[in-house]
Amino acid sequence: MIAKMGATVVCGGLGEVMAAVARGARAAGGATIGIVPGESRADANPWIEHVVVTGMGHARNLAVAASGDAVIAVGGGYGTLAEIAYARILGRPVVVLGPGWDLGREGIERAATPEEAVDLAVRLAGEADRRRLH
Amino acid sequence: MIAKMGATVVCGGLGEVMAAVARGARAAGGATIGIVPGESRADANPWIEHVVVTGMGHARNLAVAASGDAVIAVGGGYGTLAEIAYARILGRPVVVLGPGWDLGREGIERAATPEEAVDLAVRLAGEADRRRLH
Amino acid sequence: MIAKMGATVVCGGLGEVMAAVARGARAAGGATIGIVPGESRADANPWIEHVVVTGMGHARNLAVAASGDAVIAVGGGYGTLAEIAYARILGRPVVVLGPGWDLGREGIERAATPEEAVDLAVRLAGEADRRRLH
Amino acid sequence: MIAKMGATVVCGGLGEVMAAVARGARAAGGATIGIVPGESRADANPWIEHVVVTGMGHARNLAVAASGDAVIAVGGGYGTLAEIAYARILGRPVVVLGPGWDLGREGIERAATPEEAVDLAVRLAGEADRRRLH
Numbered sequence: 001m002i003a004k005m006g007a008t009v010v011c012g013g014l015g016e017v018m019a020a021v022a023r024g025a026r027a028a029g030g031a032t033i034g035i036v037p038g039e040s041r042a043d044a045n046p047w048i049e050h051v052v053v054t055g056m057g058h059a060r061n062l063a064v065a066a067s068g069d070a071v072i073a074v075g076g077g078y079g080t081l082a083e084i085a086y087a088r089i090l091g092r093p094v095v096v097l098g099p100g101w102d103l104g105r106e107g108i109e110r111a112a113t114p115e116e117a118v119d120l121a122v123r124l125a126g127e128a129d130r131r132r133l134h
Numbered sequence: 135m136i137a138k139m140g141a142t143v144v145c146g147g148l149g150e151v152m153a154a155v156a157r158g159a160r161a162a163g164g165a166t167i168g169i170v171p172g173e174s175r176a177d178a179n180p181w182i183e184h185v186v187v188t189g190m191g192h193a194r195n196l197a198v199a200a201s202g203d204a205v206i207a208v209g210g211g212y213g214t215l216a217e218i219a220y221a222r223i224l225g226r227p228v229v230v231l232g233p234g235w236d237l238g239r240e241g242i243e244r245a246a247t248p249e250e251a252v253d254l255a256v257r258l259a260g261e262a263d264r265r266r267l268h
Numbered sequence: 269m270i271a272k273m274g275a276t277v278v279c280g281g282l283g284e285v286m287a288a289v290a291r292g293a294r295a296a297g298g299a300t301i302g303i304v305p306g307e308s309r310a311d312a313n314p315w316i317e318h319v320v321v322t323g324m325g326h327a328r329n330l331a332v333a334a335s336g337d338a339v340i341a342v343g344g345g346y347g348t349l350a351e352i353a354y355a356r357i358l359g360r361p362v363v364v365l366g367p368g369w370d371l372g373r374e375g376i377e378r379a380a381t382p383e384e385a386v387d388l389a390v391r392l393a394g395e396a397d398r399r400r401l402h
Numbered sequence: 403m404i405a406k407m408g409a410t411v412v413c414g415g416l417g418e419v420m421a422a423v424a425r426g427a428r429a430a431g432g433a434t435i436g437i438v439p440g441e442s443r444a445d446a447n448p449w450i451e452h453v454v455v456t457g458m459g460h461a462r463n464l465a466v467a468a469s470g471d472a473v474i475a476v477g478g479g480y481g482t483l484a485e486i487a488y489a490r491i492l493g494r495p496v497v498v499l500g501p502g503w504d505l506g507r508e509g510i511e512r513a514a515t516p517e518e519a520v521d522l523a524v525r526l527a528g529e530a531d532r533r534r535l536h
Binding site: 056 | 441456457458460461
């Protein structure tokens with residue numbers, strides 16, 4: 001869905017949710033960027049078109065959050081929590097999809113379905129953009 | 135209290151909670167380390183004995199969390215949330231003092247008073263240490 | 269030339285050499301990735317197709333060097349020197365184009381023209397790849 | 403010698419030169435800070451009094467260079483070269499002790515003996531400090 005809207009998927013580049021979203025985006029002809037923690041391009045999953053190798057371990061979560069116009073958070077892992085925290089520090093809007101980190105703070109919206117999450121993310125990214133420009 | 139137990143205070147080195155804890159530790163004759171985000175030692179508050187200048191912005195939160203045997207989280211800021219997330223990724227025990235981020239997860243304890251927070255942190259750090267060694 | 273060989277340009281995303289190489293690659297229809305030090309996508313030059321926002325200041329030089337299969341170093345700046353150093357720490361081959369950092373070490377080749385630099389970089393990247401796989 | 407002048411040794415915290423300088427400083431009663439690349443305090447050599455755990459791999463070289471008022475570079479390794487580059491980016495004076503990276507640039511002095519290196523580093527750090535303050 002992200003790909004169909006002409007947007008680029010940026011993620012941590014490894015497995016699980018990061019692989020699932022990249023696989024979906026590639027299947028839809030979209031661009032995918034994976035920002036991996038290790039020192040090798042081979043760490044990325046096969047659906048990452050552009051691998052950014054940071055060599056900085058979990059600090060790469062800052063780059064993942066900072067590189068998005070909006071952040072869609074999936075799952076209850078602590079890496080995801082760090083990315084939510086960084087997104088909010090930097091003023092990026094956050095959409096939490098499904099169960100996971102329900103922090104109940106301003107700037108963090110909930111979505112029940114992927115459709116709703118992508119719609120919200122695109123809309124909130126646009127609003128953040130307008131706030132920045134005006 | 136941390137200083138009186140012979141432990142070192144590691145924090146982000148800037149103002150507010152970071153300044154208050156460093157001031158207290160110095161007053162008690164303790165060592166303080168401040169890991170600042172910018173590129174200048176002058177960014178640190180006056181109670182930081184050893185300034186580590188990272189030049190890495192908010193990525194320095196990883197180093198703050200990683201450098202502790204246990205993490206005491208004070209306040210509801212997103213920088214604190216990033217440090218809690220990193221502490222748990224790395225297996226450091228977390229004690230949340232007062233209101234703030236009550237995430238309700240294993241490895242994160244609550245404390246009502248500073249005394250309780252320091253006692254808990256020292257005990258949990260010892261347990262984490264024993265788990266690592268055995 | 270990099271774009272015409274089907275390779276992707278990865279650079280620091282800002283001005284001068286970083287802008288010149290991105291402009292050339294885009295004109296040839298190639299992909300460009302800019303890994304910027306600040307916290308905003310707006311920092312990137314207009315010829316960067318994919319902006320990776322690190323928020324990590326000069327530490328992003330590690331990611332720039334690590335993300336390439338080979339590194340072409342242009343100019344005598346200290347940021348370039350840091351990238352050469354990181355490339356060699358990580359085993360990436362380095363080609364120095366024109367005047368600049370002539371360190372005279374194994375793994376660092378000199379090129380007199382852009383054509384020679386790209387040819388060398390592609391060949392050395394292939395050799396490094398074969399060494400890694402065998 | 404650094405310790406005897408009342409200055410603190412900051413280094414990468416691991417073996418070889420980093421261990422030798424920390425051992426010497428501790429023997430003279432000085433403070434030592436080791437900024438390690440991995441995720442564990444146990445990575446530091448035994449003469450590090452204060453371990454800063456970055457979890458950021460080679461990106462920690464930026465913090466090592468940035469945390470000094472002056473940088474004394476020993477040996478010809480690429481990690482040392484990255485630290486020289488970062489020191490100069492940030493305006494820290496550099497003293498190269500013995501053989502190693504003789505880059506022949508302004509802001510990088512040579513020293514033949516440890517005595518000369520420490521004298522130069524302390525003097526240059528003071529000059530840099532005065533430039534910053536005036």
